[in-house]
Amino acid sequence: MRKTLPWLLWIWMSTVMVAAFFWAPALSGFVGEGESSRIVYFHVPMAWTAFLAFFLGGILSAAYLVRRTARLDAAAEAAIQLGFVFCVLATVTGAIWSRIEWGAFWNWDPRQGTIALVLLFYAAYLALRSAVEDHEVRRRLAAGYAVLGLVVAPTLFWVVPRLMTSLHPEPVVNARGEVEMDASVLLLMLASWIGFMALFFWLQRIKVHLTLADQRRDRLRFERAEVG
Amino acid sequence: MSIWLREAAAIFAKDWRSEFRTRIALNTLGLFAVSTLVVVSFSLGPLGTSPLGVAVLPAVLWIILLFAATAGLPRLFVAEEETHTATALRLAARPTALFCGKLLYGCALILALEALTVPLFLTMVQLPVVSPGRLILVLLAGGLGLAAGSTLVAAMVAQARGRGTLFAVLAFPVLIPLLIIAVALTREAVGGEPVAVSLTQLLVYDGSVVVAGFMLFPPLWNP
Numbered sequence: 001m002r003k004t005l006p007w008l009l010w011i012w013m014s015t016v017m018v019a020a021f022f023w024a025p026a027l028s029g030f031v032g033e034g035e036s037s038r039i040v041y042f043h044v045p046m047a048w049t050a051f052l053a054f055f056l057g058g059i060l061s062a063a064y065l066v067r068r069t070a071r072l073d074a075a076a077e078a079a080i081q082l083g084f085v086f087c088v089l090a091t092v093t094g095a096i097w098s099r100i101e102w103g104a105f106w107n108w109d110p111r112q113g114t115i116a117l118v119l120l121f122y123a124a125y126l127a128l129r130s131a132v133e134d135h136e137v138r139r140r141l142a143a144g145y146a147v148l149g150l151v152v153a154p155t156l157f158w159v160v161p162r163l164m165t166s167l168h169p170e171p172v173v174n175a176r177g178e179v180e181m182d183a184s185v186l187l188l189m190l191a192s193w194i195g196f197m198a199l200f201f202w203l204q205r206i207k208v209h210l211t212l213a214d215q216r217r218d219r220l221r222f223e224r225a226e227v228g
Numbered sequence: 229m230s231i232w233l234r235e236a237a238a239i240f241a242k243d244w245r246s247e248f249r250t251r252i253a254l255n256t257l258g259l260f261a262v263s264t265l266v267v268v269s270f271s272l273g274p275l276g277t278s279p280l281g282v283a284v285l286p287a288v289l290w291i292i293l294l295f296a297a298t299a300g301l302p303r304l305f306v307a308e309e310e311t312h313t314a315t316a317l318r319l320a321a322r323p324t325a326l327f328c329g330k331l332l333y334g335c336a337l338i339l340a341l342e343a344l345t346v347p348l349f350l351t352m353v354q355l356p357v358v359s360p361g362r363l364i365l366v367l368l369a370g371g372l373g374l375a376a377g378s379t380l381v382a383a384m385v386a387q388a389r390g391r392g393t394l395f396a397v398l399a400f401p402v403l404i405p406l407l408i409i410a411v412a413l414t415r416e417a418v419g420g421e422p423v424a425v426s427l428t429q430l431l432v433y434d435g436s437v438v439v440a441g442f443m444l445f446p447p448l449w450n451p
Contacts (some may be wrong), residue, residue, distance in 0.1 A: 065447045121401035128398055132388045141384045144448045148380070148402060151440045155405040155433050162424040163412055 009202065013195045016041065016188065024188050031101055039097045040185075045193035047090040047115070049200050053083025054122065054149065061146035064139065070215060071208065073139040076146060077129065078207035082200055084122050091115050110161035117156050121149055235321040239329025243304075244336065253337055257300035261345040264292045269352035276355030282419035285355050287411050289346070293374070294400075294407060296341055301378040302395040304330055305386035314386070323446035327379070331441065334375035342367050358420035365427060366417055370410035373434040377402045380441045383448055406433055 020041040026034030060076035094112065095105040106112060125145050132138035247253055268288055275281040308314040317326060346367060350357065357363055381399040385391045409430045412423040 065444075117401065117404055120404070124397045124401050128384070128388065128394065131394050137387050140448060141387060144380075144384060144444045145398065147444055148440055151436045152402055152405060155436070159405055159409055159425060159429065163408065 006202065009195065009198050012191075013199070016192045016195055019188055020192070024184055025182060027182075027185070036097065036100050039093060041188055041192045043090055043093040043097060044189060045196045046086050046093065048193055049196040050083045050086035050090055051118075051153075052197070053079050053086060053200055053204075054118070054153065057083060058146050058150040061143035062150075064143045065147070068139075070139075071212065073143065074208045074211040075204070076143065078204045078211065080122055080125055080146060081207065082203055084119070084126065086196070086200065087115065087119055087122070091119065108164060110164040113160045113164060114156050117160070118153060121152060125149070232322065232325050235325035236328040236332070239317075239321055239326055240332045240336075243330070243333040247333075247337075253300045253303050254340065256303075257296050257337060257341045258344055260299045261292055261296040261341060262348070264295065265345065265349055265352060268292065269349075272353060274354040276350075276353045281353065281355055282415060282421075285349075285353055286414035286418060289349055289414065290370070290407050290411050292345060292349070293338075293342065293370075294403065296345070297338060297374050297378055298396055298399065300337060300341075301334055301375070302382045302385060302391060304334060304379060304382040306382065306391050309386045318450065323449045324442055326449070327383075327441060327445040330383075331376060331379045331438070334379045335372055338371040338375045339368075342371055355418055357418050359417050362427075363414065363417035366410060366413045366430070369427060369430045369434055370406065370413075373406040373410075373430065373437060374403060376434060376437045376441055377406065380437070380444065383445060402437070406430070406437075409433065 020038050024038065024041065027037035027040075030037040057076045057080035060072055060079060064072040064076055091112075094115070098107060098109070098112070099105045102109075125142060128145055129138060129142050132141055272284075272288075276285060305314075308317060320326075321329070346363075349355075378399055381395060381402060385395045385398060388394055409425050412425050413427060413430060415421070416423045
């Protein structure tokens with residue numbers, strides 16, 4: 001089972017990619033006769049995955065503050081690190097697309113503003129983790145900061161969009177323009193999202209195993225040094 | 229409850245008294261704010277008399293306040309760690325009472341800073357204020373948020389190394405939403421043009437950070 005799941009994921013994502021380029025219709029209102037719209041099958045699911053990863057990281061950190069187990073801390077750290085990677089990928093793909101569609105890599109569109117600030121917050125989280133030597137203190141402080149993220153991030157989503165005018169295309173996600181809301185588009189986007197979420201959980205599992213194995217090795221070395 | 233209040237009041241009084249003996253925080257905050265102010269008004273001149281002033285100056289004012297607060301507020305807990313009195317604090321008061329006392333002290337410092345900086349700033353750049361009452365409300369609510377976010381982050385960084393820089397790195401992302409709202413509301417108060425955010429949103433942000441502080445402080449402070 002553990003051997004077959006990654007292969008299933010590979011087949012799934014390959015199918016999504018092929019479908020995104022050859023099966024899905026090109027959306028109207030995008031440059032290049034709609035061909036540039038194909039990025040939504042990767043960019044949007046990656047952004048969703050990143051935000052779910054950050055949310056999960058916050059919840060796991062809160063759980064860590066209650067239960068104080070090394071596994072919960074490792075899980076929270078892995079979730080936020082991977083969320084950061086997905087968030088950077090979403091930002092970069094968004095910027096490239098923005099260059100093609102709006103003419104500049106950065107326009108201070110509300111979502112670009114929000115994503116920049118969210119990236120800043122979780123970069124600070126990673127900086128905090130590397131600034132504390134003591135394992136126990138590091139876990140405690142990092143967990144506290146990640147829980148604070150659950151307070152800060154919603155405010156960003158709620159404030160920044162009000163203060164900037166949006167250029168973002170809504171019709172794919174929100175049913176505002178019902179003409180462009182195609183069933184196959186939504187289906188493919190959900191399929192892609194499921195793929196990215198599976199990828200996230202798979203990588204997170206590996207990361208947690210690695211962290212715990214590292215800690216076990218350090219402990220064994222320490223004990224051996226004490227005996228010797 | 230009354231013991232809890234007495235503990236919080238004692239922490240506040242202790243910090244305030246030791247501050248008046250050394251005046252480190254007040255001097256740092258005040259001097260920092262005044263020197264930034266002089267630089268800004270020297271290079272911008274009476275910008276407030278031109279229509280551009282309303283667009284630019286509120287952001288400049290909050291940047292000055294943020295940086296001055298960053299210069300003074302980390303001392304809230306760092307000083308305790310440096311003089312090795314943090315353990316005594318852990319014994320003397322319950323964590324929530326301690327947080328409340330420190331938060332009150334941080335608020336007092338920010339209010340003193342605002343009382344010094346804002347009138348000076350408005351006069352030097354000659355910025356007319358359309359609704360002074362609203363400006364005062366925004367300054368009070370914004371100051372509370374600055375103090376709450378900084379107090380919590382100061383408690384965190386006191387236990388880490390590279391405290392000064394780490395404080396800025398951790399505090400800015402937490403304070404940015406607050407500053408975005410506060411700048412927009414200040415613009416409204418000085419220019420009279422309505423903006424898309426309201427004072428309620430600022431207060432909701434303050435409230436959620438204060439509540440998060442009271443919930444997060446005990447596990448962060450008591451190992």
